[in-house]
Amino acid sequence: MDDESVLAKGIVEKIGLNGSFIKNERNDGDKVTLNGNIYDHQQGIEYMLGVLTSERHGSIKTLEEINAVGHRVVHGAEAFKTSVSITDKVIDKMQECVDLAPLHNPPNLKGIYAITNLLPNVPQVGVFDTAFHQTMEPKSYMYAIPYALYTKHGVRRYGFHGSSHRYVSTRVAELMNTDLKDLKVITCHLGNGASIAAIKNGKSIDTSMGLTPVEGLMMGTRCGDLDVGALTFIMQKEVIGVAATNTLVNKHSGVLGISGISSDMRDVEKAAEKGNERAILALRMYEYRIKKYIGAYTAALGGVDVIVFTGGIGENASETRANVMKDMEYLGVDLDFEKNNGLRSKEAEITKADSKVKVWIIPTNEELVIARDTLRIIKEKK
């Protein structure tokens, strides 16, 4: 198969927990959710392959039809600047990155081990969330703390959502019939996690997430930028340790922490419509933080040609987009509010024809980036 058509898509959820399940959707519309015990990642992958090759819900006849497997890996630190073919050496290096992403990298590795076990002769490729931002210069990625902390522990900005920022910036250039190398792009990935990136000549020059995915924009349950002095103050006043502090900034904060309602933007919007003041505050803070970053990145890029919205909120929440883009005429943004209103998950330009700076909605497709990189790398290997 040489085209980019999707044969099936699916997800394994709640691995190792009660109520684990696997969902599969075939390209002919056949949908199935299978509930049962999925105790670990290996088992999850086994079931997924079982479904893919099954008579009833399958898309392929045998496992031999699988030519390669691409993995999304959250943290590649400085070791991985691009996607790579997975070898023992690569796995060793990925092990070294575990400290930087203790929640994400171990399951990523388990997925690789599972495939190695089940499909030992199939080549595997790792696509790193951090890789796209490896083009940042030290002035962007260094924190102004003792340099030794960078050399000793690798404390620096890495950035995340790399595949998404890469995909939407490439795609917008295609849709605009312009070479990405000639564009200054700001991409806003607004999902449950949210980050924003400044892209010049097709390369990321800055991004809002840092060493961890907590920094930058306000998110569903994450606080984003916060005075580190405030954090040590809170730890002292609330008498809490590192673990609780982590939960505080990762799970109790952001839109949920301010609104006290939900981390889901739709619930908060509903409450705001009914006049809930904290819900309104949460939305205004959320939008303001994005606006501030767009201003900063426009300065960093020396101007901006196109701003892209992606991710669950970026693609669907037209009011959020409108409020972010409001009063940005000074920058050359002339939003077509009518066009923007109610537009969901569609590739579309939402500025007026003569707007100097273009604003686009591009639904992200990280899976496609992984598939493309995987194909390219195994072809190069041959």
Next chain:
Amino acid sequence: MEEKLEDYALNKSLQSKTGNIKVGLVGCGSMGQEIAILISKSGIDLCFVEVDEERVEAAFKGIKEQIDKIISHWGMTTSDKRAILSRIKGTTDYKKLKDCSVVIEAINSRKWVPNQPVRREVFKQVEEVVSDDCVLISNASTIVISDLAIGLKRPSRAIGVHFISPVLRTRIIEINRCRNTTEETILFVKRFVKMLGKETINVFGSPGNISTRLIVPMINEACGLLMEGVSTVEQIDKTMKLGYGMQRGPFTMADHIGLDKLTKWMEGLYNEYGDIKYKSSPLIRRMVRAGMLGKKSGEGFYLYKDGVKIEKTGSIFSLGQNLHIK
């Protein structure tokens, strides 16, 4: 008919048994509740056994209260609470433990009697219902695990695993093997401890493990200092806290452990080793008789309101002294 996930397993899935653990817990007092929260938080199903329905209900209430307290200190979210509670079942029937791969004994007898025979009886009752490869764990602090394994058909499955309170925050768990414990049992328990996100400390057949043997003489010596009038409760605590970087001073620690429980540890170690350094200080014994059990009774070396130390009032001993002077 609903489709089964199992129908889609590849042949190799038969090899994949890792993680398939269900835990049984006998005794769900405050320590048992802490253990239950830790295990369930790690994604593992747990069933606890209590003596009657009233205690089962009390245990659930205690678990909920403990989690609410953690949430109010930002350590968990309400969805964590829902997930944790969904994995915990309570019963009065030992038979419900039959499909457990590991059963933990964490009983806490309220009576003032040595509880070794009771714990041994628990082990025997559990063995009657569980499978041959189920591991039996005792959370006892000062008992020789081999003594508990007497009477078991398969003593090789018995092992001591000491959870230290606050269980959720303490990063280590002591594994105390007994004479008969097999390597297989030890390996299983090490993996289990790793699943709980803790580090293993290996102890070889020592009643009191490392932690209890070291903490008991220190608290006794602190009481000695106090009785000799060398210094005050706060000053002694402050010395160890700020001088040696301990998280809590000996008196705060004693209040936190509970003076009744501490006395049991002390008597247990004294009976076992015969060394006077373990014999409980007369001060602690007197306080226990007066119902001053520490944090849980609201009064120990310090005063407490709703489980929180009332910092400004200081130690009850200092208060007494002040009154005396006036």
